[in-house]
Amino acid sequence: MPPEANAPQGRTPGLLDRSAAAWLALGVSCALTIALAQYVATHLDTRAQDRFMIGTEVARNQLLSRMRAYEQVLRGGAALFAASEHVDRKEWHDYVAALDLDDGLPGIQGIGFAEVIPASRLDEHHAAVRSEGFPGYSVHPPGARDPYTSIVYLEPFIDRNLRAFGYDMYSEPVRREAMSRARDSGQAALSGKVTLVQEDGRNTQPGFLIYLPVFDRQIDTRDVGGRRTALLGYVYSPFRAHDMMRSIFADGLRNAIVELFDHYPDDANLLFASSPARHDARHTVTHAVEVGGRNWVVRFSSTAAFEADSQSAEPMLILVGGSALGVLLFTILRTNAVHRRRMQAAANSLAASRDEFRALVENVPGVVFRCQVGAPWPVIHIGQSVEALTGATADEFVSGAVSFADFIEPEDIPRIEQAIRDAADKQTSYEVEYRMLGGDGAVCWVSERGRVHADALGRDLWLDGVIVDISALKHAEETMRSLAFVDTLTQLPNRRFLLDRLRQGLANSRRHGHHGALLFVDLDHFKAVNDAHGHEAGDELLCEVASRLRQCVREGDTVARLGGDEFVIMLEDLGDSSTEAFAKGTVITDKILAALNQPFEVGSATLQSTPSIGLTCFSGEDDSAESLLRRADAAMYRAKAGGRNRVETSAASALALPAGQRSARS
Numbered sequence: 001m002p003p004e005a006n007a008p009q010g011r012t013p014g015l016l017d018r019s020a021a022a023w024l025a026l027g028v029s030c031a032l033t034i035a036l037a038q039y040v041a042t043h044l045d046t047r048a049q050d051r052f053m054i055g056t057e058v059a060r061n062q063l064l065s066r067m068r069a070y071e072q073v074l075r076g077g078a079a080l081f082a083a084s085e086h087v088d089r090k091e092w093h094d095y096v097a098a099l100d101l102d103d104g105l106p107g108i109q110g111i112g113f114a115e116v117i118p119a120s121r122l123d124e125h126h127a128a129v130r131s132e133g134f135p136g137y138s139v140h141p142p143g144a145r146d147p148y149t150s151i152v153y154l155e156p157f158i159d160r161n162l163r164a165f166g167y168d169m170y171s172e173p174v175r176r177e178a179m180s181r182a183r184d185s186g187q188a189a190l191s192g193k194v195t196l197v198q199e200d201g202r203n204t205q206p207g208f209l210i211y212l213p214v215f216d217r218q219i220d221t222r223d224v225g226g227r228r229t230a231l232l233g234y235v236y237s238p239f240r241a242h243d244m245m246r247s248i249f250a251d252g253l254r255n256a257i258v259e260l261f262d263h264y265p266d267d268a269n270l271l272f273a274s275s276p277a278r279h280d281a282r283h284t285v286t287h288a289v290e291v292g293g294r295n296w297v298v299r300f301s302s303t304a305a306f307e308a309d310s311q312s313a314e315p316m317l318i319l320v321g322g323s324a325l326g327v328l329l330f331t332i333l334r335t336n337a338v339h340r341r342r343m344q345a346a347a348n349s350l351a352a353s354r355d356e357f358r359a360l361v362e363n364v365p366g367v368v369f370r371c372q373v374g375a376p377w378p379v380i381h382i383g384q385s386v387e388a389l390t391g392a393t394a395d396e397f398v399s400g401a402v403s404f405a406d407f408i409e410p411e412d413i414p415r416i417e418q419a420i421r422d423a424a425d426k427q428t429s430y431e432v433e434y435r436m437l438g439g440d441g442a443v444c445w446v447s448e449r450g451r452v453h454a455d456a457l458g459r460d461l462w463l464d465g466v467i468v469d470i471s472a473l474k475h476a477e478e479t480m481r482s483l484a485f486v487d488t489l490t491q492l493p494n495r496r497f498l499l500d501r502l503r504q505g506l507a508n509s510r511r512h513g514h515h516g517a518l519l520f521v522d523l524d525h526f527k528a529v530n531d532a533h534g535h536e537a538g539d540e541l542l543c544e545v546a547s548r549l550r551q552c553v554r555e556g557d558t559v560a561r562l563g564g565d566e567f568v569i570m571l572e573d574l575g576d577s578s579t580e581a582f583a584k585g586t587v588i589t590d591k592i593l594a595a596l597n598q599p600f601e602v603g604s605a606t607l608q609s610t611p612s613i614g615l616t617c618f619s620g621e622d623d624s625a626e627s628l629l630r631r632a633d634a635a636m637y638r639a640k641a642g643g644r645n646r647v648e649t650s651a652a653s654a655l656a657l658p659a660g661q662r663s664a665r666s
């Protein structure tokens, strides 16, 4: 069968054939999905963080600008003192009222003036203030200190602020520290966390104060010493931290929890918290704010509302969508891998079957083929063994370079066509023997067995068959046949052949009325040759006898060896009468006697071997070949008995002779 270029081959499974590829794709897609979702979540978180940062920056700036505004108001108060010889209570009241603080700068508790009072002038001071219509006025808390300070003006001079009237803020260390700093620096100074004297025990809030020093214009205040000497008092503002912060962030504390600490974040320093802080806040930003020479820390924490606003469904959508795509890809790849594996298994199985079939076909003793039905039988498939038979390769047959008809003995082709045609008509197998011309030009006998395949409409499709070289069989048959009829030593016909020819001869005589003769030749003392010179020498002598006997007769006469040293010669067509036949037979026996009396050169020896010959004639009236042979044999024995190396005739033959010729010849 010819090789097929595109025959499926077993192969190493590719990537797409493996489930591992599907799992790999699933893993990669899941990893990509998670990475993308995380990236988007991080991006959204960063964006929210930026948004939160910007919001806190705005809030911080709001706080700073408000504090600067408060400071500015105090500077205005200080400027009032600087511009006047004396600022009385009414002027102060008018100045603060003109500021319209409630509307313009909400959150400020008041604006006041604390006068510095040396201890030596305390009584004088008491008298002066009391004379303004405050008979119960006195600097408090009581105690001996020097100097004192006293809040002499505080606007609006109502409600809680009345409690601060006459309060000596030097008496309290936190306030005094800020006041000293303001005095020494000449700048606004913010106090630490205090509880304002304005607090009445209800809704108490942390508080702080801002001080701005007021100096005597007559004294040089360019150094600390000068400023301490020139200090007259302080314009200041007390602040309730909650009120102030709420006034600043009245509009927007939805997104952040604001905590304000004095100095550093600590519960003890907490000035304000817009609500209890969340410790799990997603975004936290801390700003340092410097106000009046002191640090505040503002901490912003994102509210749940802000975080909810910042939430996005995108990461979850990506996770769900990406996972779904990954699963889909996995399913497709896995299904594809399973399908491809099945296909590959089927292809491998098919290839294995084909290989098995091919091996089977190649092992068939003969050439298996498929060809077109008509001569010259172009080949469709053919086994490789055709090359041994014809010398042409299977490829040459399949390509059409050669066809069967090129190798078939031309005179056998019609017989083959007929056999195929007959079998096709009967829809049976055919078997035909014919001769093929081998590659070396030798003729060989083949036996072809095949069958024509037809479609449903009876149209010929192709012819499948097998050609077997039967040359050896033919030869064996020939050998068998010759063994049956030929003497292997001399190649003369044997007894069976002779009897067959005798029967034919008798039949011919009967049919044509011709007479013939049968000669029985037995060598004399042949045993002695064997004994003296060996069996092989005897064989050579027998072959030479056979050769000489042939030379004594015509082409059509039969010379046979019965066995041992016995030869029989049948002479046909010797005439129309027994007399004529006897006469001609005698001529032959004379020739034989002469021929065999010649010495034989066997090897290095020269041998002598004479014959004893029995002669009998026959015609169509004779009964059988066997009786004829017995007659000749009997005559030969008489020749032996008569002294050997002579001819003796059978009684029947002798009767046919004239009286003078009826004697034995020697």
Ligand SMILES: Nc1nc2c(ncn2[C@@H]2O[C@H](COP(=O)(O)OP(=O)(O)OP(=O)(O)O)[C@@H](O)[C@H]2O)c(=O)[nH]1
Pocket: 489, 522, 523, 524, 525, 526, 527, 528, 530, 534, 535, 536, 537, 538, 539, 542, 563, 564, 565, 640, 644
């Ligand atoms: N070399 C050889 N010898 C054979 C063959 N077949 C038979 N013989 C021998 O041929 C001899 C035949 O002897 P016979 O014919 O009986 O006797 P003979 O010696 O010829 O004597 P007569 O016939 O009485 O003259 C025997 O010794 C056989 O063994 C053979 O094929 N080759």
